[in-house]
Amino acid sequence: MSNIEITLPDGSKQSVAAETRPIDIARSISPRLADAAIVAKVNGELFDLTRPIGKDASLQILTAKDPESLYVYRHSTAHLLAAAVLELYPETKLGIGPPIDNGFYYDFDRPTPFTPEDLEKIEKKMWEIQARSLPYERVLTQKDEGLKKYSEAWMKCELITERADQVFSEYTLGPYFIDFCRGPHLPDTSKIKAFKLLSIAGAYWKGDEHNKQLQRIYGTAWFTQKELEAYLKQVEEAKKRDHRKLGKELDLFSIQELAGPGLIFFHPKGGILRKQLEDWMRDQYIRRGYSLVYTPHVARLDLWKTSGHANFYAENMFKPMEVEGAEYQLKPMNCPFHILIYADRQRSYRDLPVRLGELGTVYRYERSGVLNGLFRVRGFTQDDAHIFCTQDQIEGEVVDCLQFAIDTLHTFGFTEYEAELSTWDGGASSKYAGSADQWQLAENALQRATEKLSMKVKVSPDEAAFYGPKIDVKLVDAIGRKWQLSTVQFDFNLPARFGLEYIAEDGKAHQPLMVHRALYGSIERFFGILIEHYAGAFPVWLAPVQAIVLPITDRHTGYAKSVQQQLDAAGVRATVDERSEKVNLKIRDAQLQKIPYMLVVGDREQENRQVAVRNRKHGDQGAKPVEDFIRDVRALIDSKAVTE
RNA sequence: GCCGGCGUAGCUCAGCUGGUAGAGCAUCUGAUUUGUAAUCAGAGGGUCGCAGGUUCAAUCCCUGUCGCCGGCUCCA
Numbered sequence: 001m002s003n004i005e006i007t008l009p010d011g012s013k014q015s016v017a018a019e020t021r022p023i024d025i026a027r028s029i030s031p032r033l034a035d036a037a038i039v040a041k042v043n044g045e046l047f048d049l050t051r052p053i054g055k056d057a058s059l060q061i062l063t064a065k066d067p068e069s070l071y072v073y074r075h076s077t078a079h080l081l082a083a084a085v086l087e088l089y090p091e092t093k094l095g096i097g098p099p100i101d102n103g104f105y106y107d108f109d110r111p112t113p114f115t116p117e118d119l120e121k122i123e124k125k126m127w128e129i130q131a132r133s134l135p136y137e138r139v140l141t142q143k144d145e146g147l148k149k150y151s152e153a154w155m156k157c158e159l160i161t162e163r164a165d166q167v168f169s170e171y172t173l174g175p176y177f178i179d180f181c182r183g184p185h186l187p188d189t190s191k192i193k194a195f196k197l198l199s200i201a202g203a204y205w206k207g208d209e210h211n212k213q214l215q216r217i218y219g220t221a222w223f224t225q226k227e228l229e230a231y232l233k234q235v236e237e238a239k240k241r242d243h244r245k246l247g248k249e250l251d252l253f254s255i256q257e258l259a260g261p262g263l264i265f266f267h268p269k270g271g272i273l274r275k276q277l278e279d280w281m282r283d284q285y286i287r288r289g290y291s292l293v294y295t296p297h298v299a300r301l302d303l304w305k306t307s308g309h310a311n312f313y314a315e316n317m318f319k320p321m322e323v324e325g326a327e328y329q330l331k332p333m334n335c336p337f338h339i340l341i342y343a344d345r346q347r348s349y350r351d352l353p354v355r356l357g358e359l360g361t362v363y364r365y366e367r368s369g370v371l372n373g374l375f376r377v378r379g380f381t382q383d384d385a386h387i388f389c390t391q392d393q394i395e396g397e398v399v400d401c402l403q404f405a406i407d408t409l410h411t412f413g414f415t416e417y418e419a420e421l422s423t424w425d426g427g428a429s430s431k432y433a434g435s436a437d438q439w440q441l442a443e444n445a446l447q448r449a450t451e452k453l454s455m456k457v458k459v460s461p462d463e464a465a466f467y468g469p470k471i472d473v474k475l476v477d478a479i480g481r482k483w484q485l486s487t488v489q490f491d492f493n494l495p496a497r498f499g500l501e502y503i504a505e506d507g508k509a510h511q512p513l514m515v516h517r518a519l520y521g522s523i524e525r526f527f528g529i530l531i532e533h534y535a536g537a538f539p540v541w542l543a544p545v546q547a548i549v550l551p552i553t554d555r556h557t558g559y560a561k562s563v564q565q566q567l568d569a570a571g572v573r574a575t576v577d578e579r580s581e582k583v584n585l586k587i588r589d590a591q592l593q594k595i596p597y598m599l600v601v602g603d604r605e606q607e608n609r610q611v612a613v614r615n616r617k618h619g620d621q622g623a624k625p626v627e628d629f630i631r632d633v634r635a636l637i638d639s640k641a642v643t644e
Numbered sequence: 645g646c647c648g649g650c651g652u653a654g655c656u657c658a659g660c661u662g663g664u665a666g667a668g669c670a671u672c673u674g675a676u677u678u679g680u681a682a683u684c685a686g687a688g689g690g691u692c693g694c695a696g697g698u699u700c701a702a703u704c705c706c707u708g709u710c711g712c713c714g715g716c717u718c719c720a
Contacts, residue, residue: 146675208716588681600679
């Protein structure tokens with residue numbers, strides 16, 4: 001038997017038998033390492049701990065500290081799930097079972113759906129199998145032989161036919177379970193310590209709704225019980241912040257069954273918040289050289305035929321309505337309208353850039369199953385703007401757009417964000433509109449703009465829209481979730497379709513470049529993100545009620561009202577709780593309404609023209625003159641402070 | 645749209661595999677006049693999402709429909 005040479009991460013070398021396995025090396029280094037080992041890396045490739053190394057190689061033993069380990073761990077937990085399902089329901093056919101961000105899932109094909117009770121049974125069975133310390137065994141199979149072996153399992157056959165090499169690997173777990181799988185896996189089930197099955201959902205085979213619908217079981221898995229509990233707690237936290245729940249509790253907005261799904265009603269308190277968003281954005285438009293425009297909600301279908309939306313966007317549009325023999329279309333986008341304004345008169349290069357901005361309300365048909373609170377609706381308002389400019393101007397325009405996006409995030413209290421640049425395929429296919437020159441120019445401009453602003457950007461090739469490359473900005477919220485928000489995208493399609501032009505210095509007509517950009521994206525959606533980010537406790541400048549005056553007894557109500565009037569006069573949104581209730585109750589209710597400041601007034605305050613300030617977060621702040629409070633709170637409002 | 649779950653008072657939820665419904669909070673009334681997260685008492689309030697069907701009898705079983713939730717898909 002020949003020997004092989006193993007190089008460890010510290011550079012040391014060992015000569016060992018070819019059938020030596022990573023776990024053997026780990027043991028020879030230290031029992032603790034062997035115990036902590038999850039998986040190995042052999043020449044950079046993930047390897048089972050129990051798979052013979054077989055050739056000269058560099059070897060790294062991965063433990064729970066290495067991020068790749070968790071995926072292997074979850075993948076193995078998914079196999080454990082499938083093994084349990086097969087033990088309980090042998091007729092079930094297996095789909096795929098990959099690890100995902102917070103856990104894993106497995107897709108099953110089965111005539112009767114799983115119930116929540118089944119989930120409990122399956123989880124119990126999983127622990128039972130786990131306790132047997134069954135090994136995950138890797139087996140090599142010939143492709144034709146494998147197809148025979150899996151002839152009962154149609155999904156596996158499909159996968160093997162499409163993806164498998166001539167000789168492929170399988171993994172077994174116990175007597176019932178064998179799976180076409182690249183691996184690697186844990187050595188055995190005893191390594192699995194903490195997991196929980198979470199939910200059952202329908203999922204289409206390969207994510208395509210034309211395919212058969214399978215039943216997916218989701219689960220989460222972590223190295224330790226502690227991490228599992230922390231994750232479940234984080235899920236709970238997210239539930240507490242759910243904007244649909246808070247929207248009702250804080251009386252911000254509603255969706256009315258009688259009016260229809262996906263259509264948002266802003267209540268007075270939500271209305272104040274929305275007005276803050278709108279006012280800030282319009283103000284910024286003006287400061288940053290945009291022209292504010294207003295356009296209709298419907299237009300002749302011909303416009304949408306010219307823009308092409310009637311064709312490629314038809315399935316997202318409400319059906320046209322007939323008016324005096326002509327068809328009219330509710331607008332799903334603002335761009336054609338802005339284009340009409342641009343094209344309404346001849347443009348000189350001296351006029352460019354033309355930046356037309358609008359808070360434009362659009363209606364899109366979304367399938368009923370995808371609607372979700374404020375996040376996914378059928379009618380929403382975009383802070384939409386279109387920039388028409390020359391080639392020389394695009395880089396500057398893109399820089400300004402991105403800077404605007406970053407300023408927007410900071411203003412609303414988001415400090416972390418990510419940017420993604422979606423580019424085309426370099427012309428490999430014909431699915432993209434526009435010329436290679438245009439793509440090059442635009443992609444370069446986007447790239448250079450991010451460099452100028454020192455933005456970190458992830459490039460996603462072949463992810464662009466068909467009409468142009470784009471940069472998307474994602475924010476990270478208070479509990480670490482990412483939300484796609486702003487977008488800056490080029491459009492090579494519409495200027496051509498509408499024959500847009502400007503007269504250049506050479507006296508000839510040229511086609512302008514068009515940039516489409518939205519920073520909030522959708523005001524409704526951004527509102528929802530804000531609700532969840534702040535868990536309803538908005539910064540003072542956004543809070544619907546900024547201060548509530550709490551008279552201790554009825555005889556203080558008069559003074560309380562005079563305080564409220566002073567606050568009103570100073571532009572501080574204030575109310576008075578006039579109920580004949582105890583202060584404790586009034587405070588409790590104000591806290592639950594997440595009102596930033598509670599101003600308790602009794603004999604002492606009335607006598608000294610003061611208010612006893614209570615901050616929703618920091619509690620009792622002591623008494624101070626009304627003017628002092630107004631000065632302090634105005635400072636916070638004027639600076640749009642996001643911390644208290 | 646599809647799969648699964650759900651729809652009971654303004655809100656949050658109970659309601660024993662069929663005998664026309666109950667709690668807490670909220671509301672109203674009365675008492676209490678209160679100092680930093682729930683004062684007490686009484687009263688009113690439901691065609692059990694909607695429409696059919698089965699049954700002597702339906703909140704409960706069946707069918708359809710509307711809406712919501714978790715996913716699939718897609719995006720802002």
